[in-house]
Every structure is written in structure tokens, then in C-alpha cells.
Amino acid sequence: QVQLVESGGGLVQAGESLTLSCKITGRGIPGRGINAMGWDRQAPGKQRELVAHISGGGRKSYADSVKGRFTVSRDNAKNTVILQMNSLKREDTAVYYCYANIDDEYGVDYSDYWGQGTQVTVSS
Numbered sequence: 001q002v003q004l005v006e007s008g009g010g011l012v013q014a015g016e017s018l019t020l021s022c023k024i025t026g027r028g029i030p031g032r033g034i035n036a037m038g039w040d041r042q043a044p045g046k047q048r049e050l051v052a053h054i055s056g057g058g059r060k061s062y063a064d065s066v067k068g069r070f071t072v073s074r075d076n077a078k079n080t081v082i083l084q085m086n087s088l089k090r091e092d093t094a095v096y097y098c099y100a101n102i103d104d105e106y107g108v109d110y111s112d113y114w115g116q117g118t119q120v121t122v123s124s
Helices: none
Strands: 002-007 010-013 018-026 034-042 049-054 060-062 070-075 080-085 094-103 110-114 118-123
Touching: 002 094, 002 110, 018 034, 018 094, 018 118, 034 070, 034 080, 049 070, 049 080, 060 070, 080 094
Parallel strands: 010 118
Antiparallel strands: 002 018, 018 080, 034 049, 034 094, 049 060, 070 080, 094 110, 094 118
């Protein structure tokens, strides 16, 4: 089984920074192709939304609400995706989930996987 384990969440004040990390482990990792990766978030009472996405080729995209403040990156050697969050706002408070699209062990199919989530709370 494939597992995505997030770390780095916590409580910070508005204007501060936080870095989230997500490591992929499991059967066939490393070795299996890891395609797109990224981060979603879900705030209380709101729908889950895409925050940042990075393709297998390194192309990045962001939600409008975080552009210029958040940066997504990937370390392919460590099977890790990272979200650097600067100038945090109260409205960034949410549970953040990493995800990855990963090839199967035979390289003929692929599936999406998500982590269990890490809480980010921004106080004013």
C-alpha cells in the first residue's frame, strides 16, 4: 500500500510562515512513477479546495487566494512534496491534505492517493 504522511502543521500568528511536508512511502516506492502532486485544504464549514499543484514535469499552479504567498515544490529523490506558506492569514486556517498521482507497479495504470491531513491554524 502507498502512504502519504504530512508533517509541519501547527498554530501560527497572522503574517508568519509555515512549511508543510509530505513524504510518500509504500510498496514499490521508490521505483514507481510519481506524477502530479499537490495540496488541498478544507476549512470548517467549507468545501475542499485545491491549493497548489505541481505536475510531473514541474509545472506549478495555485489557487488565486494563495498566489504570491505559497510555493509548492517537490523533491523527487526523497519522494516528497513541500508547501511553503508565507504571510499566512486567518482564512488560511484549514486541514491541509497532500495528494499524489502514482503509477501502479507495472507502469500501466495510475491512482490518486491522499494523506490524512495536517491542521494549520492561523490566529490574528
